Amino acid sequence: MITNENRSVVILGASGNLALTKLLPSLYTLYTSGALPQNFAISGYARTEMSVDKYREIVKTNLLNNIEETLLVDSFVQEFLKSIYYFSGSYDSVDDFTNLHAGLEKIHEKFPCKPTVLYYLSIPPSVFEPVIHSLRECGAIEKGDTSKSVIVEKPFGYDTESAKALNKTLDQTFDESQIYRIDHYLGKEAIMNLMVMRFANLIFEPVWNRNYIDSITVSWEEDKNIGSRGGYFDKAGIIRDVIQNHLLQILALVAMEKPSSYESDSIMAEKNKAVKSIQQVTLDDCVLGQYISGVCGGKPVIGYTDEDSVPDGSNRETFAKIKCAINNTRWSGVPFYLQAGKALTKSTTEIIIQFKEVPGDIFKSPHHPNKLVIEVQPDAGIKFFITNKVPGKGMVLKDVKLDFSYDDGFNKAMPGAYERLILDAIQGDKTLFINYEELIHSWEIFTPILEKIDSGNANVFKYHAGTNGPDEASEL
Ligand SMILES: NC(=O)c1ccc[n+]([C@@H]2O[C@H](COP(=O)([O-])OP(=O)(O)OC[C@H]3O[C@@H](n4cnc5c(N)ncnc54)[C@H](OP(=O)(O)O)[C@@H]3O)[C@@H](O)[C@H]2O)c1
Numbered sequence: 001m002i003t004n005e006n007r008s009v010v011i012l013g014a015s016g017n018l019a020l021t022k023l024l025p026s027l028y029t030l031y032t033s034g035a036l037p038q039n040f041a042i043s044g045y046a047r048t049e050m051s052v053d054k055y056r057e058i059v060k061t062n063l064l065n066n067i068e069e070t071l072l073v074d075s076f077v078q079e080f081l082k083s084i085y086y087f088s089g090s091y092d093s094v095d096d097f098t099n100l101h102a103g104l105e106k107i108h109e110k111f112p113c114k115p116t117v118l119y120y121l122s123i124p125p126s127v128f129e130p131v132i133h134s135l136r137e138c139g140a141i142e143k144g145d146t147s148k149s150v151i152v153e154k155p156f157g158y159d160t161e162s163a164k165a166l167n168k169t170l171d172q173t174f175d176e177s178q179i180y181r182i183d184h185y186l187g188k189e190a191i192m193n194l195m196v197m198r199f200a201n202l203i204f205e206p207v208w209n210r211n212y213i214d215s216i217t218v219s220w221e222e223d224k225n226i227g228s229r230g231g232y233f234d235k236a237g238i239i240r241d242v243i244q245n246h247l248l249q250i251l252a253l254v255a256m257e258k259p260s261s262y263e264s265d266s267i268m269a270e271k272n273k274a275v276k277s278i279q280q281v282t283l284d285d286c287v288l289g290q291y292i293s294g295v296c297g298g299k300p301v302i303g304y305t306d307e308d309s310v311p312d313g314s315n316r317e318t319f320a321k322i323k324c325a326i327n328n329t330r331w332s333g334v335p336f337y338l339q340a341g342k343a344l345t346k347s348t349t350e351i352i353i354q355f356k357e358v359p360g361d362i363f364k365s366p367h368h369p370n371k372l373v374i375e376v377q378p379d380a381g382i383k384f385f386i387t388n389k390v391p392g393k394g395m396v397l398k399d400v401k402l403d404f405s406y407d408d409g410f411n412k413a414m415p416g417a418y419e420r421l422i423l424d425a426i427q428g429d430k431t432l433f434i435n436y437e438e439l440i441h442s443w444e445i446f447t448p449i450l451e452k453i454d455s456g457n458a459n460v461f462k463y464h465a466g467t468n469g470p471d472e473a474s475e476l
Pocket residue numbers: 013014015016017018019022046047048091121122123124125126127153154155
């Protein structure tokens with residue numbers, strides 16, 4: 001018998017950065033908040049050989065380093081660590097996975113009834129295929145059995161064809177209903193609030209269209225250089241790393257029609273439709289950039305190609321601004337700008353809804369059209385810029401800001417994105433995960449330009465680290 005009260009989470013790649021700094025701290029926070037069921041087990045699997053005690057010690061150190069002090073109650077930490085197990089083995093050995101499977105069965109015997117099992121693939125893409133093959137061949141997974149599911153981390157492929165190939169691999173073992181493709185941006189409060197803001201407030205829907213909105217920008221900026229991450233980043237670039245996934249997902253939530261209900265299937269259907277309506281982009285719709293030396297975050301920074309981890313002469317884009325068009329009744333003619341860059345002036349993610357000018361303006365004093373800014377990070381909030389009369393004689397107008405911040409408005413800590421999404425996956429809620437159809441559409445939009453960039457057939461402008469990117473971006 002399977003009940004909601006028994007859960008087992010298996011982290012593959014358990015010795016890695018993601019597992020130790022995000023996944024296990026998130027599971028601990030869920031545990032302390034009482035969100036995990038009474039009977040649960042977390043089992044790690046990786047190649048690194050170590051005892052369960054050693055792994056628990058490593059997990060404890062990472063909890064201490066990654067969790068707010070107030071949540072670190074010693075008795076909770078000790079209890080949590082007792083639910084953690086560790087197995088080592090190769091990713092391509094069916095025998096090692098058979099051992100893992102047997103070990104899990106033994107752990108599950110302690111449960112009053114059979115738990116649901118969630119496998120988290122926290123591994124590099126190069127070992128996805130052997131891991132999925134080993135899981136199937138050792139008998140751990142049966143296609144269509146929703147008591148066994150899998151969370152897959154991005155990157156979901158490299159382009160349209162590789163995403164289809166990855167899915168073919170997944171499809172041999174899992175049914176789509178068992179697959180949770182995670183994009184942690186979808187678990188951020190400000191992003192989850194987009195639907196509430198649009199559909200639980202009367203004032204937005206009538207103006208949320210081409211008649212009132214001039215442009216929409218989704219922007220992701222980081223004031224850090226690449227440093228030692230060049231090995232990974234140089235193969236991907238900023239479009240694959242940020243735009244094709246995080247920013248496109250945000251765009252879909254901003255642009256989609258109202259779903260028929262707040263149910264996973266209805267939301268996914270509307271998001272799919274929105275992504276499908278986005279036109280394929282060409283190089284004429286893009287400005288690409290690569291940083292050269294400058295001052296970033298108050299520190300001198302060497303140029304991208306001077307980083308030890310980056311191949312000499314690389315033409316890889318560290319900045320991109322892309323103009324997207326949505327071909328539907330609501331958005332035809334409204335440019336959607338997706339912009340992301342490394343080594344810029346600040347680290348922020350925001351959505352800017354720029355409204356049109358008021359037709360037939362009767363005031364002589366200059367003023368700007370309304371602007372709504374949804375800040376996603378570092379400080380989540382909503383700012384609305386309106387025009388106001390400056391007090392005093394005469395009619396002088398000024399833009400003023402209505403300012404809401406989550407910190408002031410709710411005065412409580414925001415749950416982490418991983419925390420939220422892992423809990424959703426444990427509970428079988430797919431609302432905030434990406435389905436196959438949407439994934440393939442999202443690759444189809446960018447694959448033609450990615451092919452040109454990869455083959456060196458794209459113009460990449462230089463910009464100094466610590467600036468707003470190449471000057472050409474403002475001309476797009
Ligand atoms: N870190 C993040 O914040 C983050 C964010 C979004 C997505 N992701 C994605 O999540 C996955 C895991 O990220 P991560 O940062 O934890 O990665 P990681 O530390 O590089 O790798 C995770 C584990 O996989 C094993 N591994 C590493 N390289 C391997 C190789 N070449 N062949 C076989 N096994 C290898 C290692 O364990 P053993 O050697 O012990 O087997 C390592 O501990 C990746 O797909 C990454 O793209 C990570």
